Amino acid sequence: MNILLVNPTHPEVKHISAVRVWRFGCELASRGHRVVLLTAAGPDGRVTSAADTAEHDWSTPYVLATSRLRESSSLLPFALLRRAETLLRMVSTGGYQGPWVNAGAVAMIAGRQVFRPSVIWVTYGKMEAVFLAKRLARRFKVPWVLDLKDSWELYVPKGLRRLMALRTRGWQALTANGELTRDLGKRWHGSDPTLIYSGVDQVFLKPNQPPPQPHEREYLNLVGGLYFERPLEILFHGIARWAESRPKGALPVFVRYFGADVARFSAAATRLLDGVGYEAMGYVAPATLAAACQQALANAYIGHPGNFHHKTLELLAAGRPLLVCPSERDESRRLTVQLSGQLIEADSIARVVDACARIEDEWQSSRSPLPNLKCRRFAWSAQADLLEEVLLDVTER
Secondary structure, X not given: OEEEEEOOOOOXXXXXXXXXXXXXXXXXXXXXXXXXXXXXXXXXXXXXXXXXXXXXXXXXXXXXXXOOOOOOOOOOOOHHHHHHHHHHHHHHHXXXXXXXXXXXXXXXXXXXXXXXXXXXXXXXXXXXHHHHHXXXXXXXXXXXXXXXXXXXXXXXXXXXXXXXXXXXXXXOEEEEOOHHHHHHHHHHHOOOOEEOOOXXXXXXHOOOOOOOOOOOOXXXXXXXXXXXXXXXXXXXXXXXXXHHHOOOOOXXXXXXXXXXXXXXXHHHHHHHOOOOEEXXXXXXXXXXXXXXXXXXXXXXXXXXXXXXXXXXXXXXXXXXXXXXXXXXXXXXXXXXXXXXXXXXXXXXXXXXXXXXXXXXXXXXXXXXXXXOHHHHHHXXXXXXXXXXXXXXXXXXX
C-alpha cells in the first residue's frame, strides 16, 4: 500500500503528540508499505518536497514537512470575540492552522506523480489534520481512516461536538487509542472504532543496565505530563513526609522527573520536597528511560480523568510498581490486573506515605527487577498488526 499519514506534530518534536503516528509509520514501512508522513516543519523550520520521494529509501517513512504551524490564539481584544473567532475557525477550517492545511494539500497534489496514496490515516489531535485528510481523500478518491487519539469531549466545545462530527464525516473506518476514545467514537461518530493502543517500546521489554548513579539512593521516578497543581502537591508532600519517617541510616530518597513540564516540576519540588533530592531530566532516549524505570523503587505519574495514559503500559512493562496521584480509570486498572502489575492509587498525603512505605518493603525482596513480558502483546509491532489490518480492509472494499 501507499499509506499517507497525517499529523501536524513533526517526529523531531519532543512531545508525546509526535510519537503515535511516527512509530506506527515506521512499523508499516518495515513491512514493505510506502509511507509518507504529512506534517508541519520541525524544530529547525526545515520543509521538504513531495518530489524528493522519488529517491527515498522506503524502509522508513518519508517526512513531508510543508510549513510551520502558526500560533493557535486570537489577536482580538475581547474574550467574547476571541471565543467567537475560535469557534468559527474550528467549524470552517478546523482551527488556526488553515495555512498548514492549504500547504499540505498543495504539496501532495504537486507530488502526485511520484507518490499517490492508496489510503490515508489521520490522528485527531488537531482538528485541522482531519480536515486535511478528508480533503486529500476526496482529491485522490481514496479511503481514509480517522484515529481518535484525543478526547472529543475534552477538546471540542460542548455545543460543537455533534456539528464537528458531521463536518468530519467521510471516513471508512475509525480507530482509537483507548477505551475512553473508543466509547466517545461510538457516541459522537456513530461507529465502533478498532481499539489500537500506542505501543510499548521494545527497550522496555528487555533488561537494561542501570544509568550511572552518583551514589546509593532510593529512586522514585515521576513520568509524563503534570497537568494539575493539587495532585502534584499531594504527591510531593507525601514523598517528603515518608522520607522523613524512614529509619536513620536508610538510603536517601531521590525524585527524578522525566517529561516536558520541567518548569512546573522544578517550582513544586523547590517548595515541597523538603529534605528530598530531585532532578528534572526532561525528555530522554527511550532506552535511558526504560533503564531508569526498571531500576526505580517505583514509577509515579499524575492521573488525568479525561485521558487514557499511554505511559501506563510502558511503565507496567518496566516491571516496577506504579504510583498514580490522585486516581486512574477502570481501563488502566483492568489492564494492570491482566498484566499482573501493581498500580497503587493515592489521593491524599497519608495514602502517598502509606504507598511509598509498602513499596519500599516489597523492594527489599526484588532488587533485580525484570521487565514484564506479558506486555509484549502491546508492543508497537503487535499493535501495528491491528492497524495494518484496518488499512488493508478499507482499501479492499
